[in-house]
Amino acid sequence: MSAGAAVSTGAAEIGQSERRWRRRSLWALLILLPATLALGSYTPVKWLFAAKDLFPRDVEPGSTVRFGGSDWKLEAMLTTKDTGSVKLPENAVPVFVDFSVTIGDPDLQKLWTGCRITLADAAGRSWLPTSLPILRYSDDWSDCNSATFSGAAAGATLKIREAFVVPKDAIPTIEPTLGLGSERPYYLRFLRARD
Amino acid sequence: MIGHRLANLAILGLAAAICYGMQTSKPHYADLTGPIPVRGGMGDDVKARLFQLRVDKVEFAKILAVSEFGKDRTLTTGGIWAIVTVELAATNSTTTVSEATWQGPTGLGYRETERLAMVSGLPPFTVEPGLPARGRFVFEVPPSEISGATLLVSNERAFALDSQARITLDGLRLKPDGTPEMVADIYDMDEPIQ
Numbered sequence: 554m555s556a557g558a559a560v561s562t563g564a565a566e567i568g569q570s571e572r573r574w575r576r577r578s579l580w581a582l583l584i585l586l587p588a589t590l591a592l593g594s595y596t597p598v599k600w601l602f603a604a605k606d607l608f609p610r611d612v613e614p615g616s617t618v619r620f621g622g623s624d625w626k627l628e629a630m631l632t633t634k635d636t637g638s639v640k641l642p643e644n645a646v647p648v649f650v651d652f653s654v655t656i657g658d659p660d661l662q663k664l665w666t667g668c669r670i671t672l673a674d675a676a677g678r679s680w681l682p683t684s685l686p687i688l689r690y691s692d693d694w695s696d697c698n699s700a701t702f703s704g705a706a707a708g709a710t711l712k713i714r715e716a717f718v719v720p721k722d723a724i725p726t727i728e729p730t731l732g733l734g735s736e737r738p739y740y741l742r743f744l745r746a747r748d
Numbered sequence: 749m750i751g752h753r754l755a756n757l758a759i760l761g762l763a764a765a766i767c768y769g770m771q772t773s774k775p776h777y778a779d780l781t782g783p784i785p786v787r788g789g790m791g792d793d794v795k796a797r798l799f800q801l802r803v804d805k806v807e808f809a810k811i812l813a814v815s816e817f818g819k820d821r822t823l824t825t826g827g828i829w830a831i832v833t834v835e836l837a838a839t840n841s842t843t844t845v846s847e848a849t850w851q852g853p854t855g856l857g858y859r860e861t862e863r864l865a866m867v868s869g870l871p872p873f874t875v876e877p878g879l880p881a882r883g884r885f886v887f888e889v890p891p892s893e894i895s896g897a898t899l900l901v902s903n904e905r906a907f908a909l910d911s912q913a914r915i916t917l918d919g920l921r922l923k924p925d926g927t928p929e930m931v932a933d934i935y936d937m938d939e940p941i942q
Contacts, residue, residue: 645879671841678877681842720878 606669606732606740614746621665621733622658627651627743628712630729636687644721647687648672650729652713654700659707661700667734668697670715673742675726680717688716697731783902783912790919796911798843799875801901802835803915804882808894808928809935812886816866822934823863827890831935832899833942836873837880846872848885849900852893857900861886867937882941895926 612618617626628651636647650670658664673679682696694714695703705711719727732740788794790803808830812823823829836845848871850858864870864886873883885899897920901913921929 642879642881677840679841680876683876684874718876718879720876723878 602738603734604667605738606730607738608740609730609742610739612741612743614744617655618741619657620731620741621735622656622660623664624655624657625731625741626653627729628653630727630745632724633687636685639685639687641685641687641718645718646721646724647683648717648719648724648727649688650715650717651694652731654711654713656705656707656709656711659705661705662702664735665697665701665733667732667737668701669730669732669740670697670713671730671732672717672719672723672727673730674719674723674728676723678723679730680719680723680727682715683718685716685718687718688714781908783900783907784910785914786911787914787916789916792915794913794915795839796902796913798839798841798903798910799845799913800837800839800880801845801913801915803899803917804833804835806917806920807831807833807932807935808930809932811934812864812937813934814864814867814937825888827888828894828928828931829935830887830889830894832885832887833882834885834901835880835882836875838875838877840877842874842876843903844872844874845901845903847902847905848887850887850889850893851898851900852889853896854893856893858887858889858893861888863888864937869937869941884937884941886937891927894920894928895922 610618612625612627614627617624619625629649631649631651632646633649641647650672669681671679671681688694688696694712696715697713700711700713703711728745729743730740731743784797786794786796790806793800793802808828810824810828812825812829814821814823830850832848832850848860852858860871869882869884871883871885873881875881885901889897897917899913899915899917901915903910923929
């Protein structure tokens, strides 16, 4: 009789401690599952942020902004009627975007890699620089990626020009944007003067 | 006690059956991350995620004439040349469309030819929003793979979780035996894209 009682007490004790651990484990899941998710997605999210221009910083017209260690100023956004030998589609317009950049930190290969200048319109469309040869080669101007490898020294001023081809209907709202590898996910959006 | 044990066994068996069922019925990882088809026919504007495509015409030829580096060259084939003329545009941002496959009725896929190196108007196409452009995809296919074929077009060859335009080539003029009615003797690749 007494032996039987001892066994049943033992079973009850095991059951109780088991139940306690089961409860602890379930509570632990509440912390561990989100922690696993966070840990697993940390690297992909970091890559995503390093690769994409996600959050704009607005730049007022005519102002100079430090970005990627240098001072950027949007000088002009121009178009031309003369595209040389290149024949554009009827509704297409060439647009040149000119920056002057005063170099601060001269390690451009580290700070400027993945330089991406685009034109974005109010409808959310965006254009990359064109591959059509509408831009004459010139010693005065370079594009952003060749400027990155130009070896420019601190204090030098670079003139950067990119050429785009956009449809006519985008012209009223297009704004230049600038993304640099060292500044992502932030990028600059150069606002246009309101007339 | 025995009832308890039996119930446990039943639960175990049920769990095993569910697991097995899920294992055999679940889509493969490659299918889950594979191309997301956007279907259409010839002449339709088919909207993929990053680009929009319309197949305007499909022409067939026995020989392709090209000029490369100033030299004229003709290319023959054991099958038939299929030249697909398309209009392409980007949806929201500048993008590159580089991959097209001619999928025959038996499911065999024929990738664009790589025998044309320096010919303009061939992929990869850089397309911009609001500026539709025309281009050509050139394939080398057996005559038996023409009737009931589908054109598959995507930005890149290998991709995950992105769309692929699948255009049923339903507007082809074919003979009763499934081969094309019109096969040009020579197709000149230097002619401007019409």
